[in-house]
């Protein structure tokens with residue numbers, strides 16, 4: 001009897017040990033090793049001991065039954081652990097897939113929240129990052145967190161997040177003791193949380209840029225696999241943010257290139273300095289009033305910015321001529337819409353605007369150039385540009401005339417509406433009462449347009465109101481206004 005009890009104890013111990021070990025090695029491996037060992041162990045035990053005389057068959061049945069029960073429990077636990085690990089691994093793969101298919105960090109963050117919910121199921125999640133100066137902690141993503149709590153978490157008194165970020169170490173609190181009231185604990189308790197896991201978010205260069213915090217309403221001890229999963233997910237947030245920063249910089253460089261084209265032409269002719277930006281602003285206001293949104297609105301802005309870029313091919317002697325132009329000189333000037341298109345053409349993200357730019361000197365009555373098309377055969381975007389270009393040109397000095405006042409220019413627009421200009425677009429412009437000379441317009445440019453062929457995730461900037469440009473771009477634009 002002692003030997004039988006010892007054998008059962010031995011098997012139970014072996015099963016527990018194997019189960020604990022399975023956390024370090026693939027569980028399936030243990031499954032295949034443990035089942036034969038367990039069976040062999042049972043057979044060998046009987047073989048060594050033999051069927052002792054005097055032992056009742058019921059006792060032997062109990063022994064075999066206990067062995068089978070232990071084996072069953074062991075196998076089911078191994079299966080459960082294996083399944084959990086597989087789910088975590090698959091979740092990481094799913095997030096990786098989102099990272100490959102989307103260059104927006106928003107898509108990745110949403111996928112991460114989904115996967116956390118499907119696997120380790122926290123009650124709330126907060127993803128926090130420092131601003132670009134590294135001073136203030138902002139909420140990048142909040143799941144199930146109250147507004148008030150978010151403000152407090154990012155406030156000065158949050159030692160938990162600071163400790164996680166500064167020490168670059170994961171902070172795990174399985175349960176809060178009721179008498180503990182140090183640091184951030186009172187606020188967490190007040191919100192009804194009983195457990196907390198905070199992991200740092202680190203950039204590619206190793207700098208801590210934020211933290212991810214999981215909040216639990218009931219005490220829970222996460223397994224080593226769960227904690228590893230949380231850490232992996234946190235590093236995926238870091239990769240997504242790094243990539244976002246990289247894309248932002250590419251976008252800025254694209255915009256700087258586009259804007260340098262505009263600068264190049266406007267520097268040659270001081271009379272038209274700021275003209276393109278003003279046309280872009282006015283065109284944007286009209287397009288928005290008509291109902292343009294998102295990328296459609298964005299492209300109108302770029303068309304306004306680039307409509308006259310082809311003037312770079314017009315000799316300065318013609319551009320700055322202080323008297324009226326000859327017929328031959330007019331013919332050269334009239335080539336500029338085609339030349340603008342030739343310059344824009346290599347920019348894939350702006351191909352849609354080529355016709356709008358090409359036709360920006362067409363007239364409503366068909367007497368414009370280069371194609372003499374009329375009425376609504378002229379793209380609406382070109383008709384918008386035409387109204388804005390006309391107003392802007394009239395309110396600028398020229399070598400051969402002084403500028404008109406805002407009111408005088410509006411009166412002129414009124415006069416030519418229906419002949420030179422689209423009457424409806426003219427009317428919308430006059431009703432808006434804008435002049436395009438105020439406001440931080442450049443901040444309204446979205447990054448989607450110039451990176452359009454990279455298929456940005458729709459969740460990033462779906463409304464077309466993208467991020468502000470960097471300080472370098474803003475200063476570039478400020479300089480152009482002086």
Ligand SMILES: [Fe+2]
Pocket residue numbers: 307308336360361389
């Ligand atoms: Fe033009």
